[in-house]
Amino acid sequence: MIVNITLPDKTSYDITIDRLNEIYYDTKVVIVTNPTVSGFHLEYLKQKITAKQLSVVTIPDGEEYKNMQTIDSILNHCFEHRLDRKSLLIAFGGGVIGDMTGFASSIYQRGISFVQIPTTLLSQVDASVGGKTGINNKYGKNLIGAFHQPKAVLIDPFFLTTLPKREFSAGVAEIIKMAVTFNENFFTWLEQNDLTQEENIKIAIQKSVQTKADVVIKDEKENGIRAALNYGHTFAHVIENETEYKTYLHGEAVGIGMIMANELSVKLGLMKENEALRIKKLLQKYDIPTSYKIKDVENFYEHFFLDKKSLDNKIKFILPNSIGGCVITDEVKKEDVIEVLKVFN
Ligand SMILES: NC(=O)c1ccc[n+]([C@@H]2O[C@H](COP(=O)([O-])OP(=O)(O)OC[C@H]3O[C@@H](n4cnc5c(N)ncnc54)[C@H](O)[C@@H]3O)[C@@H](O)[C@H]2O)c1
Numbered sequence: 001m002i003v004n005i006t007l008p009d010k011t012s013y014d015i016t017i018d019r020l021n022e023i024y025y026d027t028k029v030v031i032v033t034n035p036t037v038s039g040f041h042l043e044y045l046k047q048k049i050t051a052k053q054l055s056v057v058t059i060p061d062g063e064e065y066k067n068m069q070t071i072d073s074i075l076n077h078c079f080e081h082r083l084d085r086k087s088l089l090i091a092f093g094g095g096v097i098g099d100m101t102g103f104a105s106s107i108y109q110r111g112i113s114f115v116q117i118p119t120t121l122l123s124q125v126d127a128s129v130g131g132k133t134g135i136n137n138k139y140g141k142n143l144i145g146a147f148h149q150p151k152a153v154l155i156d157p158f159f160l161t162t163l164p165k166r167e168f169s170a171g172v173a174e175i176i177k178m179a180v181t182f183n184e185n186f187f188t189w190l191e192q193n194d195l196t197q198e199e200n201i202k203i204a205i206q207k208s209v210q211t212k213a214d215v216v217i218k219d220e221k222e223n224g225i226r227a228a229l230n231y232g233h234t235f236a237h238v239i240e241n242e243t244e245y246k247t248y249l250h251g252e253a254v255g256i257g258m259i260m261a262n263e264l265s266v267k268l269g270l271m272k273e274n275e276a277l278r279i280k281k282l283l284q285k286y287d288i289p290t291s292y293k294i295k296d297v298e299n300f301y302e303h304f305f306l307d308k309k310s311l312d313n314k315i316k317f318i319l320p321n322s323i324g325g326c327v328i329t330d331e332v333k334k335e336d337v338i339e340v341l342k343v344f345n
Pocket residue numbers: 034036037040061062063066093094095096097099119120121122123126127128129130131132133142159160161162163164167170249250251
């Protein structure tokens with residue numbers, strides 16, 4: 001299956017969901033990966049690629065390395081291998097590798113191309129699509145970055161065969177996010193099917209990629225509808241930052257964040273309680289965490305203001321108003337948010 005993204009500025013690329021084919025590049029190419037992914041799959045990838053010059057830069061594995069220092073090491077590798085403006089980076093790994101490779105390629109010599117070859121479920125269904133790239137710093141998650149679209153996205157579900165169960169579930173959280181915000185039929189299908197079955201996960205990848213692509217085409221830079229892809233993330237990013245990226249995987253934090261957003265939505269009368277319960281049940285089916293203990297409610301609330309969706313000192317929340325729809329609002333009163341945060345206290 002091929003999904004195409006063409007943007008108003010004519011930027012266009014295909015997302016191919018299939019076994020990897022032979023690829024020929026008439027340029028210098030650097031594969032960016034980490035020891036885990038390279039241990040499992042690098043030889044396989046190298047056999048598929050022919051390039052003018054092929055080298056590999058291996059960066060440490062983990063969200064805690066998604067920072068400027070690692071970007072610097074990727075850029076240094078590019079300079080040492082004399083990459084020019086026609087050269088290409090390949091992101092070979094999960095969302096962390098994808099976000100960092102994309103960001104490095106957006107600033108190397110003011111911007112070169114990159115290709116996404118995502119190897120986690122989360123990066124196949126979400127992170128590799130849409131051109132959000134970036135890194136974390138002490139103030140929070142993804143606060144430094146650029147919109148930089150890949151030249152191509154090659155999704156080969158075969159890579160998932162080595163993925164640990166916990167990482168698989170983290171990817172399922174983003175699939176559920178996509179269904180809750182945009183597609184009720186997809187949500188019902190998720191309730192009725194088991195994603196650990198090979199055929200089903202392929203369908204879920206296709207549906208998620210198509211859903212995300214449709215949104216990115218309409219609103220690449222998140223001026224409107226794209227913010228809905230951030231459902232659960234306003235809370236998740238605070239959780240990830242406050243636990244120093246060590247306790248929860250991104251998808252797990254998103255799972256908890258969705259529960260928090262739902263609680264707020266139900267409190268404001270936007271969503272029915274039984275719909276919130278259906279979402280919780282689906283998350284729990286894949287052992288995605290749904291609870292969290294907030295130590296300091298005021299501090300948690302203050303952290304929202306660093307969110308990139310926050311404009312003019314107003315926090316923006318993505319609140320489902322049904323399964324398959326949501327509202328994007330910056331008009332929620334502080335006391336309502338605090339009351340909801342206290343439920344998790
Ligand atoms: N740009 C976006 O639109 C977007 C969307 C969603 C998430 N993200 C970002 O993506 C990151 C999370 O991505 P992730 O969940 O893929 O985490 P990750 O990149 O940390 O990968 C998870 C773990 O799986 C390992 N791994 C990767 N592929 C494997 C394979 N095939 N077999 C075995 N192990 C494998 C990795 O080495 C890592 O240890 C976060 O930083 C998040 O902010 C970005």
